[in-house]
Amino acid sequence: MRAKITLSKTALLANYEIIKRKVPYLKLLPMIKAxxxxxxxxxxxxxxxxxxxxxxxxxxxxxxxxxxxxxxKSKALPILVFSDNAPWRVExxxxxxxxxxxxxxxxxxxxxxxxxxxxxxxVQAHIEVNTGMNRLGIPVDSLSLVRFAPASxxxxxxxxxxxxxxxxxxxxxxxxxVVAWRNERYAHTLLHFANSSTIWNAKQFPLLxxxxxxxxxxxxxxxxxxxxxxxxGLKRVMTFSAPILNRIFLERGDQVGYGGTYICKxxxxxxxxxxxxxxxxxxxxxxxxxxxxxxxxxxxxxxxxKFLGRVSMDLIAVQGTDEMKVGDYVTLWxxxxxxxxxxxxxxxxxxxxxxxxxxxxxxxYE
Numbered sequence: 205m206r207a208k209i210t211l212s213k214t215a216l217l218a219n220y221e222i223i224k225r226k227v228p229y230l231k232l233l234p235m236i237k238a239x240x241x242x243x244x245x246x247x248x249x250x251x252x253x254x255x256x257x258x259x260x261x262x263x264x265x266x267x268x269x270x271x272x273x274x275x276x277k278s279k280a281l282p283i284l285v286f287s288d289n290a291p292w293r294v295e296x297x298x299x300x301x302x303x304x305x306x307x308x309x310x311x312x313x314x315x316x317x318x319x320x321x322x323x324x325x326x327v328q329a330h331i332e333v334n335t336g337m338n339r340l341g342i343p344v345d346s347l348s349l350v351r352f353a354p355a356s357x358x359x360x361x362x363x364x365x366x367x368x369x370x371x372x373x374x375x376x377x378x379x380x381x382v383v384a385w386r387n388e389r390y391a392h393t394l395l396h397f398a399n400s401s402t403i404w405n406a407k408q409f410p411l412l413x414x415x416x417x418x419x420x421x422x423x424x425x426x427x428x429x430x431x432x433x434x435x436x437g438l439k440r441v442m443t444f445s446a447p448i449l450n451r452i453f454l455e456r457g458d459q460v461g462y463g464g465t466y467i468c469k470x471x472x473x474x475x476x477x478x479x480x481x482x483x484x485x486x487x488x489x490x491x492x493x494x495x496x497x498x499x500x501x502x503x504x505x506x507x508x509x510k511f512l513g514r515v516s517m518d519l520i521a522v523q524g525t526d527e528m529k530v531g532d533y534v535t536l537w538x539x540x541x542x543x544x545x546x547x548x549x550x551x552x553x554x555x556x557x558x559x560x561x562x563x564x565x566x567x568x569y570e
Contacts (some may be wrong), residue, residue, distance in 0.1 A: 205447040205533065207481035208536075208566040211243055214249050215426055215439035223420045223436055224257050226403050229413065232257050233284065233303055233396070235421040237264035242442055242558035243425055246275040247569055260306075260418055266296065269305045279304035282355075284330060287340070290314040295528075300327045306355060310334055310340035319351050328355040335378035335397075336371055337362040344378050347385050356394035356417065357382055363374065364401035365430035367408035376411055381415050400429035404436075426519030427554045431544050443538030444565075446481035446497075446520070448530050453513060460521050465493060475524030477509075479534060482518040486560040487536060488506055491514045494549040498540040501527050506540055 223232065235241075240248040241368060249261055260282030263269045269283045289296065292314035300307055306339045310332040318329060331354045334341030336379075341351075359379050363369045379397055386393050402409055403418050412416035423429050426440035450519045453475055454460070454468035462475060468474055479497070484487045495511035496530040497520075509523035522534065537543045542552035550557070 207446040207485045208441045212570050217333050219426050226416050230418040231259035233259045233262050233417050233419045235262045238559045240369050242561045263478045273303045292317045303386045312342050330356045335359040335375040337382045353390045354393050358396045359452040367405050404429050404433045427543050431515045444536045445533040446479040448532050449480045450478040452476050466513035476521050477524045477528050479520045482516050484517045485565050488550045490550045498532040499534045
């Protein structure tokens with residue numbers, strides 16, 4: 205027995221409906237890059253492909269895009285490739301033509317090269333502008349170099365969880381210039397800048413009403429987009445759990461794991477449980493002596509237990525209870541434990557928890 209993740213189709217569809225209700229005036233472009241944040245890109249695409257308000261899907265690479273396109277078995281839905289378009293080559297153009305993919309240009313040289321090529325008149329392309337995040341995107345004043353009608357123009361907000369911050373206000377002001385440029389030249393070009401945090405703060409972004417799409421990511425998978433956000437009914441799509449492989453009774457002074465970093469101090473001794481999961485499965489080593497798991501002691505009672513000693517490649521020791529049995533599963537994140545809690549203990553964010561799930565972890569789709 206080894207670690208497993210359970211992935212809920214019901215939760216995914218419910219989260220999609222919650223997002224739809226928050227921005228009913230926008231079509232949705234779910235972000236399913238990085239294997240849908242570790243949840244399975246093909247699973248997510250097949251589940252959502254016939255849903256109302258769906259525009260298409262967003263991925264990071266051509267490899268991801270081809271995998272999704274092949275599982276959909278149709279070119280009807282747009283698939284946008286966000287991060288694999290520079291430097292631009294003819295091979296990428298041929299790939300777009302063959303699989304019906306849509307590149308997002310975020311760098312001027314590649315954009316200009318695309319405009320020279322034969323298929324540039326038949327392949328729908330998108331342009332990302334840099335409004336102040338200074339990561340990807342062409343300068344707003346470089347839009348004058350565009351010689352085709354983009355399928356969409358987009359930007360990404362660095363602090364959408366802080367709508368009133370100086371950087372957010374600057375980015376919105378700069379995107380207002382993009383809206384004006386689009387309105388003057390390409391009225392049918394779509395506009396978008398809303399990620400999950402923007403969707404949750406939609407009422408504080410009046411400019412959203414002038415855009416067409418939203419790009420939900422983390423919220424689609426049931427995790428609120430920033431720690432202080434309200435969950436608003438979100439359900440975790442992923443539950444990560446690990447089996448108990450052994451129970452050991454420690455006497456006072458006994459040590460646990462590599463380096464003996466945990467020492468039993470109880471005069472009466474204590475039980476520990478050894479779990480079949482480790483950093484090779486995506487449980488970060490930084491959770492050593494800090495992590496938390498939830499043991500379902502009964503149908504109604506959940507018991508929180510702490511990690512003891514170091515997380516190793518294949519195993520984790522946790523506090524034991526009298527009720528635990530070899531073969532029982534404990535949850536490391538999911539609906540029983542807030543991913544933000546585990547992520548904070550690891551010194552990271554929920555995105556890293558879900559995207560680091562190892563290849564050998566069993567995936568169960570429900």
